[in-house]
Amino acid sequence: MLGKLNEMQMEELLKKQVTGRIACTDAGVPYIVPVNYVYDGKQVIGHSTMGKKIEMMRKNPRxxxxxxxxxxxxxxxxxxxxxxxxxxxxxxxKEQAMMAITHRLMPFAEKPANHPSHGLSEREDDIGTKLDLILYKIVLVNKTGRFERN
Structure with missing residues (x-):
């Protein structure tokens, strides 16, 4: 059976998952990339270092x-x-966003000290000194959900 998710089901799925994909475009060229995130009920909060995704989203925030x-x-x-x-x-x-991301992702990290590039580390001096994390939010304006069940 195919069907549509209702608002509550969509919210539940967004809050339950920790990895999603962001699609962005620049000069008509699409790009999609997986990201770790936390959802606060209004926006997707994520972090990254400088790269193609951030460059593209800065040029075209949609x-x-x-x-x-x-x-x-x-x-x-x-x-x-x-x-x-x-x-x-x-x-x-930024501090609130990083705390939310850390609390959401830490349970999924086997050895947090090995992941300072994600802002996850047992050593506070690893975060923000060796690389510059960019924190961002995707403010959601519309969503749709679908499902299939046997």
Whole structure:
């Protein structure tokens, strides 16, 4: 059976997952990349270092975000959301965003000390000194969800 997810089901899926994909475009060229994230009920919060994704989203902040829960090819659910990239520059908001990301992702990290590039580390001096993390949010303006069940 194919169907549409209702608002509550879409919210649940966005909050449950930790990895999604951001699609962005520059000069008509699409680019999609997996990202770790946390969802606060209004926006997707993520982090990155400087690279193609950040460069493209700075040029064109209109993006699409997708997340899935795939159990089998006939048992899955998916949310596609459209939104606007905003780089987080306020220090207090950056700290809150990084704390939310760390608390959400840390349970999935086997050895956090090995992942300072994700802002996950047992050593505070690893974070922010060896690389510059860019914190951002995708403010969602519309979303749709689908599912299939046996």
């Amino acid at each position: 993006v699409c975000f997708a997340v899935d829960d795939i159990k089998t090819i006939f048992n899955w659910q998916s949310v596609i959301a459209w939104g606007r990239f905003e780089e987080i520059t306020d220090i207090a908001e």
